[in-house]
Amino acid sequence: MSYSDNTHGEAHHGEHDDHGPAPGLMRWVTTTNHKDIGTLYLWFSLLMFFIGGGMALIIRAELGAPGIQFVDPMFFNSMTTMHAIVMIFGVVMPAFVGLANWMIPMMIGAPDMALPRLNNWSFWIMPFAFTIMLSTLFMDSGGPAGGWTLYPPLVLQMGDSFAFVIFAIHFMGISSVMGSINIVATIFNMRPPGMTLMHMPMFVWTWLITAFLLVATIPVFAGAVTMLLTDRFFDTSFFSAAGGGDPVMFQHIFWFFGHPEVYILILPAFGIVSSIIPTFARKPLFGYDSMVYATASIAFLSFIVWAHHMFTTGMPLAAELFFMFSTMMISVPTGVKVFNWVSTMWRGSMSFETPMLFAIGFVIMFTIGGLSGLMLAITPADIQYHDTYFVVAHFHYVLVPGAIYSLMAATYYWIPKWTGNMYDETLGKWHFWISTIFVNVLFFPMHFVGLAGMPRRIPDYSLQFADWNFVATIGAFGFGFSQLLFVYIIVKCVKGGKKATGEVWEGARGLEWTVDSPAPYHTFETAPVINESTLTR
Amino acid sequence: MSAATGGYYIPHAAKWPIVGSIALFILFMGLGSWLNGSDVGKIAFYIGCAILVYMMFGWFGTVIKESESGTYNSQVDQSFRLCMMWFIFSEVMFFAAFFGALFYARTFSGPWLGGLGGGGADVTNAVLWQGYDYVWPTNGPDDIGGKFKPMGWFGLPLINTLLLLSSGFTCTMAHHAIKDGLRKKMVWWLAATVALGFIFVACQALEYYEAYYHYNLQLGSGIYGSTFFMLTGFHGFHVSMGAIMLLVVMLRGMKGHFTADNHFAFEAAAWYWHFVDVVWLGLFVFVYLF
Numbered sequence: 001m002s003y004s005d006n007t008h009g010e011a012h013h014g015e016h017d018d019h020g021p022a023p024g025l026m027r028w029v030t031t032t033n034h035k036d037i038g039t040l041y042l043w044f045s046l047l048m049f050f051i052g053g054g055m056a057l058i059i060r061a062e063l064g065a066p067g068i069q070f071v072d073p074m075f076f077n078s079m080t081t082m083h084a085i086v087m088i089f090g091v092v093m094p095a096f097v098g099l100a101n102w103m104i105p106m107m108i109g110a111p112d113m114a115l116p117r118l119n120n121w122s123f124w125i126m127p128f129a130f131t132i133m134l135s136t137l138f139m140d141s142g143g144p145a146g147g148w149t150l151y152p153p154l155v156l157q158m159g160d161s162f163a164f165v166i167f168a169i170h171f172m173g174i175s176s177v178m179g180s181i182n183i184v185a186t187i188f189n190m191r192p193p194g195m196t197l198m199h200m201p202m203f204v205w206t207w208l209i210t211a212f213l214l215v216a217t218i219p220v221f222a223g224a225v226t227m228l229l230t231d232r233f234f235d236t237s238f239f240s241a242a243g244g245g246d247p248v249m250f251q252h253i254f255w256f257f258g259h260p261e262v263y264i265l266i267l268p269a270f271g272i273v274s275s276i277i278p279t280f281a282r283k284p285l286f287g288y289d290s291m292v293y294a295t296a297s298i299a300f301l302s303f304i305v306w307a308h309h310m311f312t313t314g315m316p317l318a319a320e321l322f323f324m325f326s327t328m329m330i331s332v333p334t335g336v337k338v339f340n341w342v343s344t345m346w347r348g349s350m351s352f353e354t355p356m357l358f359a360i361g362f363v364i365m366f367t368i369g370g371l372s373g374l375m376l377a378i379t380p381a382d383i384q385y386h387d388t389y390f391v392v393a394h395f396h397y398v399l400v401p402g403a404i405y406s407l408m409a410a411t412y413y414w415i416p417k418w419t420g421n422m423y424d425e426t427l428g429k430w431h432f433w434i435s436t437i438f439v440n441v442l443f444f445p446m447h448f449v450g451l452a453g454m455p456r457r458i459p460d461y462s463l464q465f466a467d468w469n470f471v472a473t474i475g476a477f478g479f480g481f482s483q484l485l486f487v488y489i490i491v492k493c494v495k496g497g498k499k500a501t502g503e504v505w506e507g508a509r510g511l512e513w514t515v516d517s518p519a520p521y522h523t524f525e526t527a528p529v530i531n532e533s534t535l536t537r
Numbered sequence: 538m539s540a541a542t543g544g545y546y547i548p549h550a551a552k553w554p555i556v557g558s559i560a561l562f563i564l565f566m567g568l569g570s571w572l573n574g575s576d577v578g579k580i581a582f583y584i585g586c587a588i589l590v591y592m593m594f595g596w597f598g599t600v601i602k603e604s605e606s607g608t609y610n611s612q613v614d615q616s617f618r619l620c621m622m623w624f625i626f627s628e629v630m631f632f633a634a635f636f637g638a639l640f641y642a643r644t645f646s647g648p649w650l651g652g653l654g655g656g657g658a659d660v661t662n663a664v665l666w667q668g669y670d671y672v673w674p675t676n677g678p679d680d681i682g683g684k685f686k687p688m689g690w691f692g693l694p695l696i697n698t699l700l701l702l703s704s705g706f707t708c709t710m711a712h713h714a715i716k717d718g719l720r721k722k723m724v725w726w727l728a729a730t731v732a733l734g735f736i737f738v739a740c741q742a743l744e745y746y747e748a749y750y751h752y753n754l755q756l757g758s759g760i761y762g763s764t765f766f767m768l769t770g771f772h773g774f775h776v777s778m779g780a781i782m783l784l785v786v787m788l789r790g791m792k793g794h795f796t797a798d799n800h801f802a803f804e805a806a807a808w809y810w811h812f813v814d815v816v817w818l819g820l821f822v823f824v825y826l827f
């Protein structure tokens with residue numbers, strides 16, 4: 001990626017006061033620049049997207065027909081496990097952090113992140129952590145195969161790779177916590193006068209709340225996997241009934257992290273969509289205040305709904321009821337959000353550039369995933385749906401045409417700002433339509449086979465599920481290969497293209513559009529003056 | 538830094554983070570191999586630890602140098618403060634996981650194993666764990682680890698409580714001293730704090746020795762042993778870290794660092810110290826007392 005030479009009409013003060021990027025590879029290793037680090041995060045997650053996607057294609061190839069055709073069941077299970085771990089911790093989370101790095105300082109008018117060295121470390125842990133995680137696939141015992149939720153006692157029966165999986169999670173956790181703390185400090189401490197909390201762009205708000213969720217829950221996850229580790233190697237009995245512990249206790253602790261985690265994967269997506277829709281509807285975001293309160297409410301509720309992942313595991317009746325109703329309550333703030341997005345578009349002067357297409361696709365298909373989530377929230381119904389492909393359909397609808405679509409929307413929306421070039425609009429639209437068709441071919445049939453009783457995480461299935469599984473597999477390969485187009489569009493845009501203006505999009509508001517495209521290596525070294533025209537609301 | 542960044546210091550070319558990543562990579566790979574029985578893993582683990590310590594010296598050394606040369610303005614100071622607060626919050630949540638395990642085992646899974654609480658627990662008890670009556674402390678229906686004596690609150694734990702509470706007092710006295718600009722007084726009060734901290738750790742070690750060799754209370758003593766040693770163990774580790782932080786602050790004070798209105802490192806270490814203090818009170822009440 002090329003940056004314009006940085007000349008702020010200011011002489012260098014010495015070698016430690018270098019304003020432009022250092023040359024060579026070491027620039028990327030030692031960089032403290034939020035834009036460089038954002039770029040690293042984004043490339044990393046794009047690479048991991050294809051690794052995790054390759055695993056998904058192995059899964060779908062195996063499930064293309066009943067019977068065992070390509071891989072043995074153990075490997076199949078380690079593919080489902082690793083696919084989840086890679087996509088959650090290696091793709092969606094780092095990509096959102098990358099966007100946070102690039103955009104938050106520019107959106108609030110800060111010179112950089114609050115602690116740039118810590119920021120560098122947050123990124124440079126990721127490649128090492130994932131080296132450990134992925135290396136387990138090549139160990140004699142194979143990778144983790146008990147599902148990404150790592151339930152004991154099954155996970156404790158894993159071979160030599162067990163300890164490495166646990167340590168890789170610790171390692172990633174260090175990165176997440178440091179990155180989140182940095183984001184919180186940046187948002188609280190780096191805003192110029194006039195940029196009050198209730199004037200911040202929605203993307204900044206959603207990331208503030210996401211960072212809070214991360215700081216609050218990642219350590220709990222670290223604690224849970226530490227207990228697994230000691231149960232395995234140091235004779236503790238946390239998850240063994242014989243010693244007075246309980247395997248179900250792991251599920252409680254895990255999901256106390258795990259449920260906020262799913263909002264970690266979607267709240268920044270809400271922020272992205274809330275940035276894009278107003279631009280292309282040429283109207284300010286409808287109901288900004290309610291958007292903020294809805295985000296905060298979702299975050300709060302996310303801490304009191306965890307056991308809806310465990311309705312069939314066994315709980316007192318009162319707990320089943322509590323978790324059912326608290327879960328359903330989440331649909332209220334989420335509904336507020338969907339309502340606000342639709343109302344923002346209402347009577348807007350809409351245009352449908354690629355980011356807008358992905359954003360609208362997000363609103364519609366995320367809502368489909370939300371509605372199936374509401375079905376799963378009903379305890380008696382969930383006892384039927386639990387561990388079937390219906391659940392798989394549900395969370396893939398919120399994660400793929402949800403979180404992943406928001407990432408694609410964000411890429412198209414901000415890539416002119418990052419590179420200074422416009423992407424190829426025609427190809428972008430092709431990318432959207434091909435992806436959208438195939439993603440539905442891929443995931444919609446999973447509702448049917450799920451309701452008919454097809455269990456998840458099993459490489460073989462009954463004959464009656466064959467047709468829809470074949471359809472889903474076609475969708476998977478179509479969706480997977482259409483992402484090569486995404487890479488092509490990105491590379492093409494990085495290399496050149498129509499020059500972008502500073503504003504890029506007609507009707508775009510916010511501080512990031514007041515600087516040149518590509519954004520100079522250092523932006524807002526002096527605090528910008530905040531006024532009506534530079535605020536998003 | 539120049540006025541171009543509004544005075545906010547943006548460092549360049551940070552080499553320590555990558556050293557830290559490599560250190561942790563070697564450390565984790567080594568520890569994983571060691572747990573799987575490899576001696577090379579053990580060596581790698583220690584090498585990783587050594588590089589990590591080297592990284593900390595280098596990184597913190599750089600920051601201290603920058604701080605002492607007046608590189609940081611009040612806004613940078615505020616960033617450090619926020620980061621420390623949120624870091625302590627993350628630590629609170631880490632302990633919450635283990636306290637959660639303790640409460641869950643004592644309130645739910647323990648009584649259920651003993652056949653209490655309805656929902657078929659009595660049947661499970663009769664079929665799987667016949668004759669097991671739940672009483673805390675327990676090492677479970679299978680008597681994992683054999684008969685043991687639980688750790689009472691009187692004696693060492695009570696002494697430890699008094700030690701930590703007094704160390705909180707001496708730490709606050711040190712804070713008042715530096716706020717009055719009395720660096721030497723601060724060093725003395727800090728020396729007392731650090732000493733109390735290390736005495737605490739020594740007492741804890743003695744207590745563990747007692748538990749292992751006289752009470753037959755071990756990490757493998759069922760859920761009681763698990764929660765007892767993991768909670769007090771992680772706490773002891775944090776006390777050691779906090780004491781080292783305070784020791785560094787003390788040594789810096791002896792070198793003439795810190796002024797009445799610039800002593801964030803002191804405050805960060807003090808916050809951390811009060812945090813381990815509060816965790817201890819939770820431990821004393823829920824692990825020892827009840």
